[in-house]
Amino acid sequence: xxxxxxxxxEEKDTKARLGTIRTNYGIVETPMFMPVGTQxxxxxxxxEELYAMHSGVILANTYHLWLRxxxxxxxxxxxxxxxxxxxxxxxxxxxxxxxxxLASPKNISEEGVKFKSHIDGRPLFLTPEKSIEIQxxxxxxxxxxxxxxxxxxxSFEYMKNSIERTLRWAVRGKKVHQNPRQSLxxxxxxxxxxxxxxxxxxxxxxxxxxxxxxxxxxxxxxxxEDMYAAIDYSIPxxxxxxxxxxxxxxxxxxxxxxxxxxxxMFDCVLPTRIARHGHAFTKHGxxxxxxxxxxxxxxxxxxxxxxxxxxxxxxxxxxxxxxxNETLGGRLLSIHNIRFLIRLTEEIRQAxxxxxLLAYRExxxxxxxxxxxxxVS
RNA sequence: GCGAAUAUGGUGAAGUGGUUAACACGCCAGAUUGUGGCUCUGGUAUGCGUGGGUUCGAUCCCCACUAUUCGCC
Numbered sequence: 001x002x003x004x005x006x007x008x009x010e011e012k013d014t015k016a017r018l019g020t021i022r023t024n025y026g027i028v029e030t031p032m033f034m035p036v037g038t039q040x041x042x043x044x045x046x047x048e049e050l051y052a053m054h055s056g057v058i059l060a061n062t063y064h065l066w067l068r069x070x071x072x073x074x075x076x077x078x079x080x081x082x083x084x085x086x087x088x089x090x091x092x093x094x095x096x097x098x099x100x101x102l103a104s105p106k107n108i109s110e111e112g113v114k115f116k117s118h119i120d121g122r123p124l125f126l127t128p129e130k131s132i133e134i135q136x137x138x139x140x141x142x143x144x145x146x147x148x149x150x151x152x153x154x155s156f157e158y159m160k161n162s163i164e165r166t167l168r169w170a171v172r173g174k175k176v177h178q179n180p181r182q183s184l185x186x187x188x189x190x191x192x193x194x195x196x197x198x199x200x201x202x203x204x205x206x207x208x209x210x211x212x213x214x215x216x217x218x219x220x221x222x223x224x225e226d227m228y229a230a231i232d233y234s235i236p237x238x239x240x241x242x243x244x245x246x247x248x249x250x251x252x253x254x255x256x257x258x259x260x261x262x263x264x265m266f267d268c269v270l271p272t273r274i275a276r277h278g279h280a281f282t283k284h285g286x287x288x289x290x291x292x293x294x295x296x297x298x299x300x301x302x303x304x305x306x307x308x309x310x311x312x313x314x315x316x317x318x319x320x321x322x323x324x325n326e327t328l329g330g331r332l333l334s335i336h337n338i339r340f341l342i343r344l345t346e347e348i349r350q351a352x353x354x355x356x357l358l359a360y361r362e363x364x365x366x367x368x369x370x371x372x373x374x375x376v377s
Numbered sequence: 378g379c380g381a382a383u384a385u386g387g388u389g390a391a392g393u394g395g396u397u398a399a400c401a402c403g404c405c406a407g408a409u410u411g412u413g414g415c416u417c418u419g420g421u422a423u424g425c426g427u428g429g430g431u432u433c434g435a436u437c438c439c440c441a442c443u444a445u446u447c448g449c450c
Contacts, residue, residue, distance in 0.1 A: 036411080036412065038412055038414095039412090043412085043414065044414095059411075061411085061412080064412090064413090091411095093411050094411085095411095096411075097411045097412095098411090098413090100411090101412095101413080102413075117413095118413040119413085144411080147411095149411080187411090213411080215411070216411095217410085217411095218410040218411070219410090220409095220410090222410085227410090245411090246411095247410095247411040248410050248411040249410055249411090250410055251410060254410070266410095267410095267411060268410050268411085268412095269409090269410070269411085269412040270409075270410050270412095272412080272414090273409060273410090273412065273414080274408095274409065276414065276415085276416095277408090277409070277415095277416080279409085288406085288407085290405090290406085291405085291406080292404085292405070292406095325415065330414090
């Protein structure tokens, strides 16, 4: 069966919503953060570790799994859940973002997108139908429509044509979608143009999906103002009884701002990527464990954190691992960073429940930015 | 004890008689938002073993000393 969203409570001062999503692999609460596991693995972590940090949905990537090991093989293995032994809900991205990051605009046509494999350079052609077909085989719980993801800097003309084409692609994808266990989300584009966001949202809703995403906000060089504006222009035109998903966003501040504007789902590579580069989220701002000042710091990554890494290891040790290029360093920081974002959403949900989200934001910012200033001086 | 070679930043090492001493690693610090996983961007020797000399000028030429390495006894 498809997912089922239930709206439980709307926060009194903001557009924030408390809800649940029932899936074939359990009920998850929203707003939520979804870690990214591009190649059928959240880099360096096992499913058991993800359960332990109360992670719900994870992401996998259609493009990557299509190239390797191939959709047919995953299907033969019994689907993505079975293949990677993850018994929670899985969402697959459509490959639309790879279109943005791998193909030059001239290779985008009405039919689909031509681009080169990042593995061996061979030419590839991805279409809306192909993307959905692959996702059907992967057997994820939520599939994404195949969209084009232009930068906010694109001209009005380009953006207008692009979202028209993305709408036609959405229709084509929905037409071939046939996995009854799998839900399908539509994606709203339009950059920072108010009327295009509105148009894209309204038209996408007309097609009818199980949930709606706001895309094109976490592109390279996009400003936060554009991101927040894009959300504000899109949200009013999305139905209340379906989940809303802000694609690619995962900075703590952006999650809070997104929730306040009515977003239910977030995903981001940030917690795992910065982890591998030695950075950690903390309630007092982001810290770089590579900094010399942590050489003899025998306190946890974050005081009071309940994650496995903080319960058992010190900054000095993690710093040593990162400096020595030991994979355990990135692993421990990934555990901490993902747990940090999940804990953030837990606190946000509690604040929504108690109608004190703005106060929570105030308190969070005070801690988060105060420390940054301290670091600068 | 004798002979030879070499002495450049934290390390390995280029280099030239004349403005800011290459490069690599390390170190220091940034970046990273639907992941093309050891990535990208900066910074890092007021100084070329020590003391003298030649020269308008020396890290680069000469002498002595010291240290290291190799060979011989």
